Amino acid sequence: MEINLISDTVTKPSAEMLKAMFNAKVGDDVFKQDPTINEFEQIVAELFGKEAALFFPSGTMANQTALKLHTNPGDEVICDKWSHIYLFEAGGAAFNSGISCQLIDGNRGMITAEQVKEVIKDPNNFHLPYSKLVSIENTTNRGGGACYDIEELKKIKQVCIENNLKFHLDGARLWNALIAKKQHPKQFGELFDTISVCFSKGLGTPVGSVLIGDKQTINRALRIRKVFGGGMRQAGYLAAAGIYALQNNINRLEEDHRRAKELGAILKTLSWVEEVEEIETNIVIFSVKFPLNDVQVMEKFKEKGILIYAIGKGKIRLVTHLDYKQVMHEYVLETLMKMSF
Ligand SMILES: *Cc1c(COP(=O)(O)O)cnc(C)c1O
Numbered sequence: 526m527e528i529n530l531i532s533d534t535v536t537k538p539s540a541e542m543l544k545a546m547f548n549a550k551v552g553d554d555v556f557k558q559d560p561t562i563n564e565f566e567q568i569v570a571e572l573f574g575k576e577a578a579l580f581f582p583s584g585t586m587a588n589q590t591a592l593k594l595h596t597n598p599g600d601e602v603i604c605d606k607w608s609h610i611y612l613f614e615a616g617g618a619a620f621n622s623g624i625s626c627q628l629i630d631g632n633r634g635m636i637t638a639e640q641v642k643e644v645i646k647d648p649n650n651f652h653l654p655y656s657k658l659v660s661i662e663n664t665t666n667r668g669g670g671a672c673y674d675i676e677e678l679k680k681i682k683q684v685c686i687e688n689n690l691k692f693h694l695d696g697a698r699l700w701n702a703l704i705a706k707k708q709h710p711k712q713f714g715e716l717f718d719t720i721s722v723c724f725s726k727g728l729g730t731p732v733g734s735v736l737i738g739d740k741q742t743i744n745r746a747l748r749i750r751k752v753f754g755g756g757m758r759q760a761g762y763l764a765a766a767g768i769y770a771l772q773n774n775i776n777r778l779e780e781d782h783r784r785a786k787e788l789g790a791i792l793k794t795l796s797w798v799e800e801v802e803e804i805e806t807n808i809v810i811f812s813v814k815f816p817l818n819d820v821q822v823m824e825k826f827k828e829k830g831i832l833i834y835a836i837g838k839g840k841i842r843l844v845t846h847l848d849y850k851q852v853m854h855e856y857v858l859e860t861l862m863k864m865s866f
Contacts, residue, residue, distance in 0.1 A: 528853045529832045533698075533781075533807060533846035536729040542769045549765035553758050554580070555751075561761030565768050569722070569735045572771070573714035577743035580764055582755050584609075584697045584734040587721035589617045590749045592658070594719065594742060595691040598623030600657040603641055605631040607667035609695055610660055621753070625654060633803070634668020636661060638680035645688050659685055660693040663713075664702045669842075670785075670808030672702040675712060682716045692716065697723040697734070701806040704778040718742065727778050727807060728770035729847040732763045774847060781807040781845040784854050788843055791861050797822075799839070809843040810836070817866055829860050 529535045538546065552558035562580050570578040581587040588610050592602060602618060604611055606628040610618060618624050627644050629636045646653040659681060664670045685692045694717040696702075703710065713720060719738040724730040736746055750756060757763075782805075789804040792811050799812040813822050819835035826833045834842040845854075 527830055530843040531832050531834045533726045533844045536846050536848045538731050542766050545769040546762045546765045549761045551759040551761035554760050555756040559761040562764040565764035570737055572710045573737050574711040575714045575737045576740040578735050578737045579743050579746050581734045584721055584723045585614050586753055586755050587734040587736040588695050589621050590736060590746050591693045591719045592618055592622045593749045594745055595658040596622050596624045599654055601625045601627045601654040602658040602660050603627045603644055604660045605629050605634050605636050607634045608662055609666050633671040634662055634665025635671055635673055637677060638684050641681055641684050658691045662695045664698040664806050669802045669810040670806035672706050672805050678716055691718045694720040696720050698726055700727050700775055701778055705782055705806050724767045724770055728774045730766035730770050733767055784845045785809050791858055797866050807845045811841055812839045831857055
């Protein structure tokens, strides 16, 4: 039994998901003739109360497309210092869109309307870049799966309206936030110009993200996806996995969240653990006591057949997911209780 808690991207499609994929009707999606992709895009758009949606091979490409949609070279996007779009997309903002990132020192990856207001540039001052876009993450990745308070998002939206800025949501793990906070996708559809959501994380499909917006924006996104090389042919097999995931794998995220909290509760009792960060969804981040370091702890877990992620500076990340079953969870809890250095 190998237990992989490195990420929620390590899941493999279940037999039932594979069956749904195998039975999909497909066509050439570059000509918009794949019926399963067309259906999937429509379902996702409607779920968020938006006009249109577009299927992407990755969350990175969906986010990078959003940056391109809302900016021109020389402009800036306002985002948290730990944002995936800044930190984990290989400098794509500069590479693809020629823009800079105005970083905000947020709390667990989350920024406030007040912080956004402070950094918006005066468009009449020709020395400064144009602020064009605010991008936020929900849940936060490097921030440990933290969820925004929707009231704060409404305030940021108001600041965007007052300053003529677009508002993008990197919702790679929005599904987790919806479950943890008992929210509806339409509450986010109302607030954002564009939203990207991943299907290959908590929802367990092998590939795929979707970008959601109004018709005109998504028509422009189609051209940008083409430029980025993201036009796919008979990709309806992948969309079928997405439809299956929407029907079967959302409510069960509750289990992932429960297990993450149980892991955190045990970790808090261990003498070699310094601090366990707040756990709201499926990500657990904890630090170990000096002189012990994260790599030593990772090695010890590995000896026990458990893969985890040492993220540096004495910190470790565990992510629960669809393929992390109850028997594995019980083994990990037991192993943790006995673990010493
Ligand atoms: C995983 C993730 C993405 C997209 O990553 P891909 O590997 O390109 O699918 C985007 N944003 C956040 C916050 C993520 O966690």
